[in-house]
Amino acid sequence: MTSHLRWRSHGRADLRECYRQESLLNVAFDDGRPWRLVCLYDRDALIETAHRSHPIVTDESVTQENDVQADGWPFGGELSSPPGDAQEVAFKAEELGVLRHLLSQWAASHKLGTEASEELVLAVNELTTNSVRYGGGSGLLALWRERDTLLCEVRDAGHIEDPQVGRRRPRPDQHSGRGIWLVHQLCDVVQIRSSPRGTTVRVHKHLGAPRS
Numbered sequence: 001m002t003s004h005l006r007w008r009s010h011g012r013a014d015l016r017e018c019y020r021q022e023s024l025l026n027v028a029f030d031d032g033r034p035w036r037l038v039c040l041y042d043r044d045a046l047i048e049t050a051h052r053s054h055p056i057v058t059d060e061s062v063t064q065e066n067d068v069q070a071d072g073w074p075f076g077g078e079l080s081s082p083p084g085d086a087q088e089v090a091f092k093a094e095e096l097g098v099l100r101h102l103l104s105q106w107a108a109s110h111k112l113g114t115e116a117s118e119e120l121v122l123a124v125n126e127l128t129t130n131s132v133r134y135g136g137g138s139g140l141l142a143l144w145r146e147r148d149t150l151l152c153e154v155r156d157a158g159h160i161e162d163p164q165v166g167r168r169r170p171r172p173d174q175h176s177g178r179g180i181w182l183v184h185q186l187c188d189v190v191q192i193r194s195s196p197r198g199t200t201v202r203v204h205k206h207l208g209a210p211r212s
Contacts, residue, residue, distance in 0.1 A: 074163050075194040079198055081155060086144035093132045099141060100125055106143055110150055112207060119186040120205045124152050126179040127201050131156035153202040160194040
């Protein structure tokens with residue numbers, strides 16, 4: 001399993017996804033050899049949330065079970081609603097081309113840059129295509145800006161059941177399952193929330209700075 005957070009802004013969304021990334025370690029290495037993870041957080045309020053990500057913790061050489069472990073399902077919970085001025089577009093298969101053109105114009109209007117705009121269009125196209133194929137045939141795309149970040153959110157009726165979706169590098173001979181992995185490579189932050197009620201994927205693209 002690999003991490004795809006491009007750490008830059010240390011914003012709230014970045015931190016929330018880092019905590020969820022930590023909880024995935026318990027899944028990724030559950031059946032493997034014993035392992036240890038050294039916590040690199042400063043000892044402040046942040047460590048309390050990181051502490052809840054693991055079933056067993058060691059503090060000053062004392063190892064014990066964690067009685068306050070949080071729910072390890074990485075896609076649980078809800079994202080905050082898009083702002084009231086967000087641009088929303090419902091789509092089906094026949095609208096995917098229109099969405100790509102709309103998103104390209106929208107990104108250009110915010111001066112995202114040619115390369116970054118192409119990356120964002122490709123990422124969102126992967127998400128909307130997944131909605132058509134696996135999320136009930138349709139979905140809803142929302143676009144908005146928060147300070148120096150462009151956000152795109154895709155909602156559909158699908159349900160993601162693999163907690164490591166998008167975290168494994170696809171094999172060269174693999175013909176499907178590349179979409180979410182590619183989205184992680186192209187965007188600065190990827191937030192996924194999924195349940196039997198539906199799936200929401202929100203991607204962040206920072207303005208004014210090259211990708212690391």
